[in-house]
Amino acid sequence: MGETLPRVPKGAKLRSDTWSRPVRTLRVKMVLLGSSGVGKSSLALRFGKDEFRTASPTVGCAYLTRVVHLSDVTLRFEIWDTAGQEKYHSVTPLYYRGAHAALLVYDLCKRETFIRAQVWLKELEKHYIPGSTVIWLVGNKGDLAQDRQVSVQEGQALANDRGLSFTETSALSGDQVSELLQAIAHRVYECIGAQQGGLSEWQETPLVDLHRKGTFNPFASCCKVGP
Amino acid sequence: MDGEAQRATASWENGTLAPVDRLRFERADSPTPGLVEGTEPGAGQKSAMFVHAQSFEDLTAEAEGEAQREALLEKSETDGAEELEVLNIASESKSKEEDVSSEAWRSHRKHVFVLSEAGKPIYTRYGTEEALSSTMGVMMALVSFVEAEKNIIRSIHADGCKVVFLTKSPLVLVGVSRTCQSDKEMLRELQYIYYQIVSLLTLTQLNHIFQHKQNYDLRRLLAGSEYLTDNLLHRLDRDPGLLLSAVTCLPLASSARDVVSASLQAAKAKSLVFSILLAGDRLVTLVRKKDQFLHHIDLHLVFNLVGSSSSFREGEGWTPICLPKFNTAGFFHAHISYLEPASSLCLILVSTDREDFFNMSNCKQRFLERLSKRSAYQALKEALKCPSYSVAQVGIPELRHFLYKSKSSGLYTSPEFPVVYQSDEEQERLMGLYQELHSHLHHPTRPLRSFYRCSKTENLLAWVTSGFELYLCFSPLGTKALAVAAANKLMKWIRKEEDRLFILSPLTY
Ligand SMILES: Nc1nc2c(ncn2[C@@H]2O[C@H](COP(=O)(O)OP(=O)(O)O)[C@@H](O)[C@H]2O)c(=O)[nH]1
Ligand SMILES: [Mg+2]
Numbered sequence: 001m002g003e004t005l006p007r008v009p010k011g012a013k014l015r016s017d018t019w020s021r022p023v024r025t026l027r028v029k030m031v032l033l034g035s036s037g038v039g040k041s042s043l044a045l046r047f048g049k050d051e052f053r054t055a056s057p058t059v060g061c062a063y064l065t066r067v068v069h070l071s072d073v074t075l076r077f078e079i080w081d082t083a084g085q086e087k088y089h090s091v092t093p094l095y096y097r098g099a100h101a102a103l104l105v106y107d108l109c110k111r112e113t114f115i116r117a118q119v120w121l122k123e124l125e126k127h128y129i130p131g132s133t134v135i136w137l138v139g140n141k142g143d144l145a146q147d148r149q150v151s152v153q154e155g156q157a158l159a160n161d162r163g164l165s166f167t168e169t170s171a172l173s174g175d176q177v178s179e180l181l182q183a184i185a186h187r188v189y190e191c192i193g194a195q196q197g198g199l200s201e202w203q204e205t206p207l208v209d210l211h212r213k214g215t216f217n218p219f220a221s222c223c224k225v226g227p
Numbered sequence: 228m229d230g231e232a233q234r235a236t237a238s239w240e241n242g243t244l245a246p247v248d249r250l251r252f253e254r255a256d257s258p259t260p261g262l263v264e265g266t267e268p269g270a271g272q273k274s275a276m277f278v279h280a281q282s283f284e285d286l287t288a289e290a291e292g293e294a295q296r297e298a299l300l301e302k303s304e305t306d307g308a309e310e311l312e313v314l315n316i317a318s319e320s321k322s323k324e325e326d327v328s329s330e331a332w333r334s335h336r337k338h339v340f341v342l343s344e345a346g347k348p349i350y351t352r353y354g355t356e357e358a359l360s361s362t363m364g365v366m367m368a369l370v371s372f373v374e375a376e377k378n379i380i381r382s383i384h385a386d387g388c389k390v391v392f393l394t395k396s397p398l399v400l401v402g403v404s405r406t407c408q409s410d411k412e413m414l415r416e417l418q419y420i421y422y423q424i425v426s427l428l429t430l431t432q433l434n435h436i437f438q439h440k441q442n443y444d445l446r447r448l449l450a451g452s453e454y455l456t457d458n459l460l461h462r463l464d465r466d467p468g469l470l471l472s473a474v475t476c477l478p479l480a481s482s483a484r485d486v487v488s489a490s491l492q493a494a495k496a497k498s499l500v501f502s503i504l505l506a507g508d509r510l511v512t513l514v515r516k517k518d519q520f521l522h523h524i525d526l527h528l529v530f531n532l533v534g535s536s537s538s539f540r541e542g543e544g545w546t547p548i549c550l551p552k553f554n555t556a557g558f559f560h561a562h563i564s565y566l567e568p569a570s571s572l573c574l575i576l577v578s579t580d581r582e583d584f585f586n587m588s589n590c591k592q593r594f595l596e597r598l599s600k601r602s603a604y605q606a607l608k609e610a611l612k613c614p615s616y617s618v619a620q621v622g623i624p625e626l627r628h629f630l631y632k633s634k635s636s637g638l639y640t641s642p643e644f645p646v647v648y649q650s651d652e653e654q655e656r657l658m659g660l661y662q663e664l665h666s667h668l669h670h671p672t673r674p675l676r677s678f679y680r681c682s683k684t685e686n687l688l689a690w691v692t693s694g695f696e697l698y699l700c701f702s703p704l705g706t707k708a709l710a711v712a713a714a715n716k717l718m719k720w721i722r723k724e725e726d727r728l729f730i731l732s733p734l735t736y
């Protein structure tokens with residue numbers, strides 16, 4: 001997915017400002033990775049709507065957008081919240097390929113999710129092009145620190161070791177969540193935005209070429225699924 | 228159910244029910260047994276929306292000979308799983324901790340177990356699989372023992388309990404019931420569970436896994452999806468659509484429905500195969516690619532997925548899904564989103580291309596833009612306020628409840644439960660009665676065309692023709708003659724209301 005795809009429609013969830021601003025809007029593809037149950041969807045919901053709600057486990061993948069204004073640019077985060085379940089692993093590369101930001105989320109009360117985050121990191125590093133992805137280690141459920149199984153130092157040490165950024169959050173209380181998104185925005189813009197072809201510009205005119213009449217024959221594709 | 232139940236086969240053939248009035252255009256005012264399929268109330272005008280009539284038999288027959296459609300869907304990637312096998316993290320502890328040696332566990336009305344052919348537990352409705360591994364081992368031993376004799380174990384009846392086996396290599400499904408369900412009805416339910424599992428993984432992947440590792444613990448791949456099977460079992464007890472092999476529609480003026488369908492039809496894309504608009508558990512409309520049919524089982528699996536997961540409420544969902552009745556080998560990719568944040572209107576766009584998310588998102592946007600300009604959208608939102616109707620509207624005092632299925636469209640209609648069936652137990656009891664009627668009409672060797680029975684609590688009438696199936700529930704005070712007259716009257720009412728209750732002009736891209 002990402003840059004090769006047709007231009008993005010204006011997302012229903014987009015909290016776009018109604019007044020037009022002269023600054024450019026750049027697209028940032030961000031993916032949330034980690035075990036099931038660590039709070040990826042809860043973080044995504046905080047990012048998108050600043051709400052907390054307990055929902056059923058993510059099926060497949062969920063997509064939402066969030067606009068972040070920096071002083072001289074606007075970033076439109078296109079957030080892919082993956083399910084983290086093993087049965088979806090074969091499709092997960094779709095979401096992290098070409099991502100500008102990848103969040104490796106673990107539950108700081110569950111050591112095995114911290115280990116799983118490292119497996120994800122290995123996986124990411126296989127496809128990693130240096131300088132093209134900002135990888136962020138996120139220890140979530142900071143509100144449950146009394147049951148913590150992974151210390152701050154451990155998280156920080158892993159991050160230092162592998163050149164990642166690191167934050168502990170609580171999607172429940174909202175602690176450090178908006179700070180995290182701001183920090184990611186700055187980092188992505190600094191590291192990737194400046195590069196040639198780093199971030200593509202977002203335009204809110206998605207419908208034009210898809211409306212063209214007669215560009216495809218509905219029967220032509222039937223053989224694709226037909227009996 | 229009770230011993231004194233009186234049964235009689237009403238003979239419609241002698242003309243007691245057949246009305247004298249003739250066909251109006253080609254569509255009968257009140258259908259007769261000789262009515263041609265496709266002209267019954269609720270029959271679609273152009274072509275069937277789903278597959279054709281024999282859907283129940285289709286489901287229970289050993290349909291393994293069915294030619295696999297040579298769809299060019301991508302083959303599921305079976306080897307993607309290995310990379311992350313480094314860790315075997317136990318599935319999150321379930322809320323179904325329950326002592327499997329307790330009386331409470333044993334007294335559940337219906338148990339369902341799924342195991343692999345190696346006897347490894349895959350799913351249990353109650354309790355945990357771990358606690359039941361020896362029980363499942365015994366089940367598998369039974370299956371293999373009989374198979375060794377070149378035979379198949381189908382069911383065991385003992386001690387007020389019925390055990391039914393369904394072997395669908397590489398899975399074995401076992402149902403244990405204390406109800407008076409027929410074997411066939413239980414098999415039907417096990418089939419649904421089988422298809423639910425296939426829809427998550429594809430049969431190709433299942434076969435692949437067990438060919439490589441007979442002892443594989445499939446729960447790893449199903450982790451986080453058990454609730455789908457739990458919910459499906461719950462639906463099987465309560466949803467008439469699963470019994471009838473049909474789905475029901477949101478009552479909506481046909482003019483409004485046609486606009487919604489046309490808007491959906493206009494928002495097409497190359498990879499799009501089905502566009503489905505749901506209002507809760509009710510179909511608003513379905514647009515499909517020409518010559519592609521969606522089987523009601525696949526549709527129920529989609530309903531179950533959407534109805535069980537609150538996760539689609541935030542943002543847009545994009546998930547692989549296998550529609551096993553269409554093709555057990557590959558995944559479709561479904562774009563799932565609600566039209567508005569708090570709305571019950573959910574749009575499902577089924578695509579063949581896993582990279583087509585943005586295209587599907589764009590289709591949704593175009594649909595919404597087009598629809599919101601039309602007054603039909605307002606009418607649709609208005610219709611959401613009364614998604615059902617009361618049986619009183621039919622105007623037959625002794626009629627309590629009914630199910631009517633139009634066979635050619637695969638759609639059914641039914642009023643909300645009346646006050647006498649308000650509690651969950653009462654509703655499930657009524658569903659049980661309908662199930663019993665259903666098994667008489669669909670008996671493998673002696674199917675009945677009609678069936679009437681009285682009991683202390685209600686009188687029931689069932690009637691099947693080539694065009695429709697009708698199940699009626701009356702107060703226990705009436706007579707058979709009254710019931711027959713009521714069936715006639717009801718058919719007239721349904722004919723009058725069919726524009727609103729059914730999708731008469733389904734569209735294709
Ligand atoms: N205490 C606490 N619970 C959380 C937090 N974030 C998520 N949860 C809970 O953890 C469970 C899993 O969250 P979810 O976002 O679905 O995890 P995901 O599978 O990674 O998407 C839910 O019950 C959430 O309510 C958090 O920061 N603190
Ligand atoms: Mg999630």
